[in-house]
Each structure stands twice: as C-alpha cells, then as structure tokens.
Amino acid sequence: MNSKKPILCLSSFSPIRFLFYVIVIFLIIFSINSASCDGGNETDYQALLKIKSMITQPPYGALSSWNNSLHLCEWSGVTCGKRHRRVTSLALDSLGLEGFLSPHVGNLSFLRELSLPNNNFQGVIPSELGRLSRLRFLYLNENKLNGAIPGNISSCSKLEELDLSENRLVGGIPKEISFLSKLIFVSLEDNNLTGGITPFLGNITSMEEFSAVGNSLGGSIPDTLGHWKNLKTFYCSHCKLYGTIPHSLYNLSLLTEISLADNQLTGSLPTAIGTMLPNLVLVQLWGNQLTGPLPPSISNCSRLLGLELLENNFSGKLTIDFAKLRDISFLSLGSNTFGSKEADAMKFIDTLKNCTKLEILDLGYCAFKGLLPRSIGNLSNQLQHLHLGENQLHGNLPISIDNLVGLTSLHVGGNQLTGNIPSTIGKLQKLQVVFLYKNQLSGTIPDAIGNLSSLITLDLFSNMLEGVIPSSMGNCHRLLELYLNDNKLNGRIPTRLLQLSSLSKVLNLSQNNLFGSLPTEVGYLNKLTTLDLSYNNISGNIPSSLGDCVGLSKLSLKANLFQGEVPTLGVFANESAFSVLGNSKLCGGFVDFVLPKCNEIKKHKKKFPLFVIVILIAFTFLAIMCLAYAWCKKSRRQLSQSLMTDRFLKVSYNQLLKATNGFSEANLIGNGGFSSIYKGILDEDNGRFVAVKVLHLQNQGAQRSFMRECEAWRNIRHRNLLRIITSCSSIDFQGNDFKALVYEFMSKGSLHDWLHSSEGTSRLSLLQIANILIDVASALDYIHNHCLPTVVHGDLKPRNILLDDDMVAHVGDFGLARFLGTTSYQNSSTGIRGTIGYAAPEYGLGNEMTSSGDVYSFGILILEVMTKKNPSDDIFNEGFSLHKFASMALPDHVTDIIDVNILNIYQEDENTMQNAMKINECLASTVKIGVSCSMDSPQQRMDIKTVVRELQHIRNTLQNI
Known part of the structure; x- marks a missing residue:
C-alpha cells in the first residue's frame, strides 16, 4: 500500500488548484513588499x-x-x-524660497543629494542632517542660514561635497569634519566663521578643493594641510591669517590655484617655488607683508594665467623670464619696492612681448628706475590695463603706444617722463582712463585726444604743457573728470569743452595762463560737482548761467581778473562752496561776502568827454613809463620782485603796516631767528586774512634767507606747500630797508601749536595725524622728485607745518632751502643747516645738504607727533635720542610711548575699541616709518615715495575702522 501513495497523490493533482496556490503565494509576497x-x-x-x-x-x-x-x-x-x-x-x-529648513529633512534616509542653493532659507542648519548616512552632496550655499555648523554632520560618512558658502554662519570650523574621509570639496566662503583653520582638517587626505574666503578666521595656516596631497585649489583670502605660509604647502605638486590675498602673512617665497608647484595657474598673494625677491623659478610655471602680488614688501630686481609664461593674462606686481639701479632693470618688459594673452600689467607704486622701455609698444594688443605710475621712470612716452589697441586704462603718472604726448594716443579708441599727471611732459595737448570717444577720466595735472586747450575735447562725450591744472596752458577756455554735459565730477583748469572771459555755455555743466578755474587770467563778468550748475558743491574762481556782480543763485548761495578771492573788481553777492555793493560802484562813475579821456590816457601812459624806468633802476637790489608774476598783488610797506595794525604785538603770531610773523587783513585782496613775514634784516643771514625763499617760491607750487600771495621789498618810514613775504593765512596754526601749546585743548586723532603726515610727505616727494632743480627744504619741523581750515597741512619757511645741481648762492656750504634735533647728523660733519636730510627731519617729526616729545627735551642727552626712544619700543611696546591723548581718543570710541588690533598695528607702523626715516646712515633711510605709500596704507586701514 505504501508504494501506491505517490500514485494516489499524483492522481489527485489539479492544475487549477496549483495555479490558485501560486497566485495566493505571489499576492502574499507582493503585499509584504508593497507594505514595506x-x-x-x-x-x-x-x-x-x-x-x-x-x-x-x-x-x-x-x-x-x-x-x-x-x-x-x-x-x-x-x-x-x-x-x-x-x-x-x-x-x-x-527658486527664491523663503523660510526655514525643516528638521524632518533628516527622515529622508535614502537621500544622496540635498541641493538648496540661491534661496532665502534662514535659521540654523538642522542637526538632523547627521542622520543622512547615504548623503554625498550637500549644497546650502547662497542663503541666510545662521548659527554654527553642526558637528554631527560628521555622521554623513559618505559626504563628498559640502558647500555652505554665502550664509551668516558663526563659530569655528568643527573639527568633527575631519572624520569625513571621502570629502573632496569644501566651500565655506563669505560667512562669519572664526577660530582659525583647525589642524585636524589635515586628516582629510582626499581633499581636492577648499575655500574659506571672506571669514575672520585668524590664526596661522596649519602645517598639517600638507597632507592634502590631492589638493588642487586653496582659497583663504580675506581671512585675517598671519604668520608664514607653511613649507608643506609648497610640496603639493598638484596645486593649480592658491589664493591667500588680503591677510597678514609674512616671510618670503621659496627660491624653487616654480619647480615645486609647476602646475600653478593662479597665484593671489596681494595685500600681505611678504618680503624678499621674486624667485626666477616662477618662469617654470608655464600654465600660469594670473600672478597677483601687489601691496606687499617684495623687493629687488625682476629677473623672471616672462617669455615662458605665454598664457599669462594678468600680472599685478604693484605697490612693492621692486627695482634696482642697474641699467637693465626694466629689461623684463622685453620678455613680455610673447605674452599675447596679457590683459592686465600693474607695476605701479614701486621703485622702478630708468628709461621707460619702448618695448611697451610691443605688448599684447589684448592689454586692457597698463599701470606704471608712481615710479621713477624717465624718457618719452613711445609713439608705438598706438599698438595697444585694447587699452582701456593707461597710468604712467607720477614719474619723470619728458617730451610730448604722442598724437598716436588718439588711436586707442577704447581708452577710458588716462593718468599722465606729475611728469615733465611738454608741448601741446594733441588734438587727437578728441578721438578718444570712450574717455572717462583724463588727468594731465602738474606737467609743463603749453598752448591752448584743444576744442576737440568736446568730442569726448563720456568724459566725467578732467584735470589740466598746474601747467602752462594759455588761450581761452573752449566753448565746446563747456558743452560736455557728461562732465559730472571735476573740471580743474587752475594754475595756468588762461585768459578771456568765461563763456556762458558753462551753464551746460549742470551735473558738475567741482569746478576750479583759480590762478588764471580770466576776465569779464561771472556769467549768471553758473547758477544753473545745480550740482556744484565746490567752485573756485579766485586769483583771476573777474569784474562785475557776483550772482546769488545756485552755488553762490553757499559761502563755503565757492571762492572769488583775488578778484578785486567784484561786487555784490550776499552780505557775508563783504564785497562792495554794485550800485555804490556805479553811482561814483562819471562820464567824461572823449578828449578828456584821451588826455588822461596819454598822461597815464607817460606816468607809467616814468615809474617803469625808476622801478627798473631800483630792481637790481630787489631780487624778490622777480618771483612775482602778474597774477600776484603788489603791496607797499604802508599797506602791510595798515594790514597788521602797525605790526602790533597783538597781531604777532610767531618769531624766528630771521623774521617775525604777523596776522593781518589785506584790504587790497578783498579783506583776506594773511600772514606777513617781516625779515629782521639787521640779523646776519636774514637777507640771504629772504632771497632763498623768494627763489624757492618762484620755482615750486603744490597743494601741500604754503601758498605765497606776494612779497614786498621797500623802505620803512625811517628810511630803512624793509622786506616781507605775504602768505595765505593758516587758521588752524602750526603743527607745533597742536602738539605743545598749553592753551589748546584740541587733540589730533590718529586719522588726522595720518592725513597730516601724508600731506607733508607728499610735499617732500614733490620738491625732491618732481622739481627741476631738486629742492631741499633744510628746516623741516612742526613749527613750519601749517594747517588750514580743513586741517590740510602746508609746508612753509624755505629760508634755508638749497637747490641741488646749481652753482648759485643757495648751495653755499657754510651757514646754518636746520634746527638742532631735526637736522640730519651728517650735517654736523660738514656734509652738503641733501634730500635725505629732509627725510631724517621728517622721521623725527613723525616720532614727535606720535610721542609728543620734542627731540630737544631734557631726557634726550648723552647719546639717548628720540630715535632710540622710539626704536626701543618696537615692535611690542609701542603703546608705551604713544601720546596718551591719541590713545584716549580711541578708548572713548566703542567702535574703535573693537578694532584695537588694527589700531595698534597702525600705531606701530607709523612709529616704524619714523624710525626708518631717522636712521643715522642716509643710505638706510626710507625713500620718500615709499613713505607716502606706507602712510596711505595706514590711512586706508584707519578709514575702514
């Protein structure tokens, strides 16, 4: 029977029943999976x-x-x-989404990518993101997220890319991130992170791209980052990093881009940097404190597109062979101290001709010397920005400059260039900005300037240009600002120039020899902010159309020949916004101007018959001829008259006696070895306040001092030099010789008064001090580097620094000045050489006066301003000096010697207290400049151009506090 059971089972099998069981089982399995x-x-x-x-x-x-x-x-x-x-x-x-990121995002357990960039999510990053163990890509950039980066993000163990940039995150970079062993990309840019770069990040050996730009991280770059052997890009600009760049970073041979700009990094670049990092494409190290030469091995970085090293302390001769950097696009090396005295110091320019993709070449504010290479005309026609300004280059601007057809900005100002402005410049149709200021360019302004239809700014200030202003400038329909001041231009102001409605910033034609009337078309300049026509020979009425220039906030017409009524509309309604001083035939205006009433002038006018007028003219002519003969005979012993051109007033002893109330003691504002200085009101100059310097001719050397000062003022003029109004060489009422110089009155007194006056309670802030020091340094730079012949002041000290209403500093008293390279009496090797305490030590050994001696005096002046200690104070004796007093405090104890008034100003200001580190750095930097300038050895003293640049850097820092 047992053998029959299988047969019975088989015989009982039904296909329909089997199919039923299969379907049931399938449905059960499907329902289980479906439910799951x-x-x-x-x-x-x-x-x-x-x-x-x-x-x-x-x-x-x-x-x-x-x-x-x-x-x-x-x-x-x-x-x-x-x-x-x-x-x-x-x-x-x-998508422009607003709101908060829900913590429930952590429930999306299969999530591999979370991408929410460029929205408006706010609030904190939910810590529940740590549950997303499968997450590989997290992009939360460009939102408004705040709070800290959650540390448990390290649980996202498969994370490869993390972008949290452009949010408002705070706190430090959590060290837990170092557990993310697969991370290849991290961007934390533009947040508010602090606490430095944690050394634990070096554990992420898979890192290829890292950026923390724009955070206040602080601290140094950890050496452990050298473990990032796969690193290709490293961006940590604007992070307040300090210390040196660790050598381990230079071993990352795959590195293509490194950006550490605008930090406080020190040290120098390794000699073999180009061999160690051959794949470099971008190097941004500008705005640090790096020193030393630029390694020639950079020539090996054949893939380099950008090299930005400006605003550091790099120095020495440039020996890079740029011909090997054929793909370089921008080269910014400005604001360093590159340069040498060797004849081929600028030869590296020749090697740039093969760089056909070059767009930016910035070599400005360095110490390059020598001939401006003609090879700049062979540079790339793709070049857009050429900056060689503020160096010591000489020679002509080459005609071949017209090859640079891509140029939009040309800056060669602040050099020693001579010759004409080549007319070929008119072929540069894309030019927008042209700086040729403070050179020695001569000849006329070429008509071809009018071809520059894209021109926005043209600055030809302080050259020796002559001839007329070309009317073709009226074709420059995009021009916003034009500086032609301090040249030798003549002729009339072109009407077409005044019809340029685009002029909305500055039109400065001052300190030229322009004549004729001011065209009524000046009213077209209704957007112009500043118009300066001072110190010319412009005559006629002030056109009422000037009142239509509603944008004017500053107008200067002083020292011209204007006559007639002063309008009362527009800019003329604001006394502080314009000046008409030195125009003796003006009348009217508001009462506060103290000008005569126009109807009173007209009332006293009488009509005379024609024959009477003819007789009067003839008599006047005869009288003038007689006076001229007498004056010429007398002028041989009155050298000072030679400095006065027609633009200066002529004043007599009697007029100065009246102006100073009889040279009264009440008007006495200063005394010196050769002179006394009185405050006065000069009726002949519209009742202007003046300072009258009366020479003590009975003192030996006073006559020579007067002649020196006259000669100096005949040759120099600058916004930071005291402006002379006129001189007087006459006899007093007792028949004695009388000599005096009349200066613009400086209402804020001398720098010495601000430092040491027991009566004054005002205090100078560090920013005001920086501005004053920049003014003085700029004046020295002008007389040392931009005057022919070079002028040495010889007696720089706080008493000779005068301050105007706006606290702008002006250097005065050129009674001891010397003119280098001449054989005139000024260079006599005998006589007084400055003031004890300020005079350079080499003068005591009988050495000739040099510009380096002025730099020494300026260094002592800086230290006196910062410490409020006079170099002749009793504590400075037996070899101990103000220089040593300051140098001993560097670098860590500077605040111990700073004038307490300077420190108190910042302690009273909560905002500046938060920037204590920056302030202390500015204090230390300023003292360091003073010490560098006042070294005993002239060769060790800082160059005045470098001084100006360093002080400007300090001022920029203070302005941002």
Whole structure:
C-alpha cells in the first residue's frame, strides 16, 4: 500500500488548484513588499510635506506639483530610486524660497543629494542632517542660514561635497569634519566663521578643493594641510591669517590655484617655488607683508594665467623670464619696492612681448628706475590695463603706444617722463582712463585726444604743457573728470569743452595762463560737482548761467581778473562752496561776502568827454613809463620782485603796516631767528586774512634767507606747500630797508601749536595725524622728485607745518632751502643747516645738504607727533635720542610711548575699541616709518615715495575702522 501513495497523490493533482496556490503565494509576497515600500514612501511623503510647510513664501508655481494628485516621485525637484522608490535627491536650486529648513529633512534616509542653493532659507542648519548616512552632496550655499555648523554632520560618512558658502554662519570650523574621509570639496566662503583653520582638517587626505574666503578666521595656516596631497585649489583670502605660509604647502605638486590675498602673512617665497608647484595657474598673494625677491623659478610655471602680488614688501630686481609664461593674462606686481639701479632693470618688459594673452600689467607704486622701455609698444594688443605710475621712470612716452589697441586704462603718472604726448594716443579708441599727471611732459595737448570717444577720466595735472586747450575735447562725450591744472596752458577756455554735459565730477583748469572771459555755455555743466578755474587770467563778468550748475558743491574762481556782480543763485548761495578771492573788481553777492555793493560802484562813475579821456590816457601812459624806468633802476637790489608774476598783488610797506595794525604785538603770531610773523587783513585782496613775514634784516643771514625763499617760491607750487600771495621789498618810514613775504593765512596754526601749546585743548586723532603726515610727505616727494632743480627744504619741523581750515597741512619757511645741481648762492656750504634735533647728523660733519636730510627731519617729526616729545627735551642727552626712544619700543611696546591723548581718543570710541588690533598695528607702523626715516646712515633711510605709500596704507586701514 505504501508504494501506491505517490500514485494516489499524483492522481489527485489539479492544475487549477496549483495555479490558485501560486497566485495566493505571489499576492502574499507582493503585499509584504508593497507594505514595506508604501511605508517608506509614507515617511518620505510626510517629510517632504513638513519641509514644504516651513517654506513661508514659495514663489508662484515653485512647489505647485507637491500635492496628492501626483506621486511624490513626480514632484518638482524630487528624484527617487528606481528600485525602492525612495527619495534620493532633493534639488530646489534658485527658486527664491523663503523660510526655514525643516528638521524632518533628516527622515529622508535614502537621500544622496540635498541641493538648496540661491534661496532665502534662514535659521540654523538642522542637526538632523547627521542622520543622512547615504548623503554625498550637500549644497546650502547662497542663503541666510545662521548659527554654527553642526558637528554631527560628521555622521554623513559618505559626504563628498559640502558647500555652505554665502550664509551668516558663526563659530569655528568643527573639527568633527575631519572624520569625513571621502570629502573632496569644501566651500565655506563669505560667512562669519572664526577660530582659525583647525589642524585636524589635515586628516582629510582626499581633499581636492577648499575655500574659506571672506571669514575672520585668524590664526596661522596649519602645517598639517600638507597632507592634502590631492589638493588642487586653496582659497583663504580675506581671512585675517598671519604668520608664514607653511613649507608643506609648497610640496603639493598638484596645486593649480592658491589664493591667500588680503591677510597678514609674512616671510618670503621659496627660491624653487616654480619647480615645486609647476602646475600653478593662479597665484593671489596681494595685500600681505611678504618680503624678499621674486624667485626666477616662477618662469617654470608655464600654465600660469594670473600672478597677483601687489601691496606687499617684495623687493629687488625682476629677473623672471616672462617669455615662458605665454598664457599669462594678468600680472599685478604693484605697490612693492621692486627695482634696482642697474641699467637693465626694466629689461623684463622685453620678455613680455610673447605674452599675447596679457590683459592686465600693474607695476605701479614701486621703485622702478630708468628709461621707460619702448618695448611697451610691443605688448599684447589684448592689454586692457597698463599701470606704471608712481615710479621713477624717465624718457618719452613711445609713439608705438598706438599698438595697444585694447587699452582701456593707461597710468604712467607720477614719474619723470619728458617730451610730448604722442598724437598716436588718439588711436586707442577704447581708452577710458588716462593718468599722465606729475611728469615733465611738454608741448601741446594733441588734438587727437578728441578721438578718444570712450574717455572717462583724463588727468594731465602738474606737467609743463603749453598752448591752448584743444576744442576737440568736446568730442569726448563720456568724459566725467578732467584735470589740466598746474601747467602752462594759455588761450581761452573752449566753448565746446563747456558743452560736455557728461562732465559730472571735476573740471580743474587752475594754475595756468588762461585768459578771456568765461563763456556762458558753462551753464551746460549742470551735473558738475567741482569746478576750479583759480590762478588764471580770466576776465569779464561771472556769467549768471553758473547758477544753473545745480550740482556744484565746490567752485573756485579766485586769483583771476573777474569784474562785475557776483550772482546769488545756485552755488553762490553757499559761502563755503565757492571762492572769488583775488578778484578785486567784484561786487555784490550776499552780505557775508563783504564785497562792495554794485550800485555804490556805479553811482561814483562819471562820464567824461572823449578828449578828456584821451588826455588822461596819454598822461597815464607817460606816468607809467616814468615809474617803469625808476622801478627798473631800483630792481637790481630787489631780487624778490622777480618771483612775482602778474597774477600776484603788489603791496607797499604802508599797506602791510595798515594790514597788521602797525605790526602790533597783538597781531604777532610767531618769531624766528630771521623774521617775525604777523596776522593781518589785506584790504587790497578783498579783506583776506594773511600772514606777513617781516625779515629782521639787521640779523646776519636774514637777507640771504629772504632771497632763498623768494627763489624757492618762484620755482615750486603744490597743494601741500604754503601758498605765497606776494612779497614786498621797500623802505620803512625811517628810511630803512624793509622786506616781507605775504602768505595765505593758516587758521588752524602750526603743527607745533597742536602738539605743545598749553592753551589748546584740541587733540589730533590718529586719522588726522595720518592725513597730516601724508600731506607733508607728499610735499617732500614733490620738491625732491618732481622739481627741476631738486629742492631741499633744510628746516623741516612742526613749527613750519601749517594747517588750514580743513586741517590740510602746508609746508612753509624755505629760508634755508638749497637747490641741488646749481652753482648759485643757495648751495653755499657754510651757514646754518636746520634746527638742532631735526637736522640730519651728517650735517654736523660738514656734509652738503641733501634730500635725505629732509627725510631724517621728517622721521623725527613723525616720532614727535606720535610721542609728543620734542627731540630737544631734557631726557634726550648723552647719546639717548628720540630715535632710540622710539626704536626701543618696537615692535611690542609701542603703546608705551604713544601720546596718551591719541590713545584716549580711541578708548572713548566703542567702535574703535573693537578694532584695537588694527589700531595698534597702525600705531606701530607709523612709529616704524619714523624710525626708518631717522636712521643715522642716509643710505638706510626710507625713500620718500615709499613713505607716502606706507602712510596711505595706514590711512586706508584707519578709514575702514
């Protein structure tokens, strides 16, 4: 029977019943899987709805698909896996979403990518992101997220890319990030992170790209980052980093881009940098304190596109062979001390001719000397920005400059260039900015300037240009500012120039020899902010159309020949906004101007018959001829008259006696070895306050001092030099010789008064001090480097620094001045050489006066301003000097010697207290400049151009506090 059982089972088998069992089993399995899947979908579904609920203002249509009519995997921005139908990617880029990121995002457990950049999410980054163990890409950049970076993000162990840039995150970079062993990309740019770069980051050996630009991290760059052997880009600019660049970074041979700009890094670049980092494409190290020469091995970086090293302390001769850097696009080396005295110091320019992709060449504010290479005309026609300004280059601007057809900015100002402005400059149709100021360019302004239809700024200030202003400038319809001041231009102001409605910033034609009337078309300049026509020979009425220039905030017509009524509309309604001093035939205006009433002038006018007028003219002519003969005979013993041109007033002893109330003691404002200085009111100059310097001719050397000063003022003029109004060489009422110089009155007194006056209670802030020192240094730079012949002041000290209403400093008293390279009496080797304490030590050994001696005096002046100690104070004796007093405090004890008034100003200001480190750095830097300038050895003293640049850097820092 047992053998029959299988037969019985087989015989009982039914296909229909078997199929039924199979279907049931399949349905059971499917229902189990479906239940499992639906459960997961439900979790994701609920999480997405929570995320949507915390988005307060989704733009119309942005999340309209997120509803029950569609499966969640079809919602916009949602991607699901094919197998489990779970959400693997949530990408809602650039939708303008506002609100908060829901913690329920942590429930999307299958998520591999979370991408929400360029929205307006705010609040903290939810720590629940740490649950997303499958997450590989996290992009939360360009939002408004705040708070700290959650440390448990380290639980996202598969994370490869992390972008949290452009938010408002605070705190430090959590060291837990170092556990993310697969991380290859990190961007933390533009947040408020602090606490430095944690050395633990060096554990992420997979790192290829790292950026923390724009955070106040502080601290140094850890040496452990040298473990990032796969690193290609490293961006940590604007992070307040200090210390040296660790040598381990130079071993990262795959590195292509390094940006550490605008930090406080020190040290020098390794000699073999180009061999160690041959793949470099971009190097940004500008705005640091790096020193030493630029290694020639950079020539090996053949892929280099950009080299930005400006605003450091690099020095020496440039020996890089740029011909090997054929792809370089921008080369910025300005604001360093590159340069040498060797004849081929500028030869490196020749090697740039093969750099056909060069767009930016910035070599400005360095110490380059020598002939301006003609090879600049062979540079790339792709060149857009050429900056060689503020160096010591001489020679002509080459005609071949017309090859640079791509040029938009040309800056060669502040050099010693001579010759004409080549007319070929007119072929540079793309030029927008041209700086040729403070050179020795001569000849006329070429008509071809009018071809520069894209021109925005043209600055030809302080040259020796002559001839007329070309009317073709009227073709420059985009011109915003024009500086032609301090030249030898003559002729009339072109009407077409005044019809340029684009001129909205500055039109400065001052200190020339322009004549004729001011055209009424000046009223077209209704957007212009500043108009300066002072110190010319412009005559006629002030056109009433000037009142239409509603944008004017500063107008200067002083020292011209204007006559007639002063308008009362527009800029003329604001006394502080304009000046008409030195125009003796003006009348009217507001009462405060103290000008005569026009109707009173007209009332006293009488008409005379024609024959009477003819007789009067003839008699006047005869009288003038007689006076001229007598004056010429007398002028041989009155050298000072030679310095006065027609633009200066002529005054007599009697007029000065009246102006100073009889040289009264009450008007006495200063005394010196050769002179006394009185305050006065000069009626002949519209009642202007003046300072009258009366020479003590009975004192030996006073006559020579007067002659020196006259000669100096005949040759020099600068905004930071005391402006002379006139001189007087006559006899007094007792028949004695009388000599005097009349200067513009400086209402704020001398720098010495501010430092040491027991009566004054005012205090100078560090920013005011920086501005004053820059003014003085600029004046020295002018007389040392931009005058022919070179002028040495010889007696620089606080008493000779005068301050005007705006606290602008002016250097005065050239009674001991010397003119280098001449054989005149000024260079006599005998006589007084400055003031004890300020005079350079080599003068005591009988050495000739030099510009380096002025730098020494300026250094002592800086230290006196900062410490409020006079170099002749009793404590400075037996070899101990103000220089040693200051140098001993560097670098860590500077605040111990700073004048307490300077420190108190900042202690009273909460905002500046928060910037104590910056302030201390500025204090130390200023003292360091003073010490560097006052070295005993002339060769060790800082160059005055460098001084100006360093002080400007200090001022810029202070202005940002």
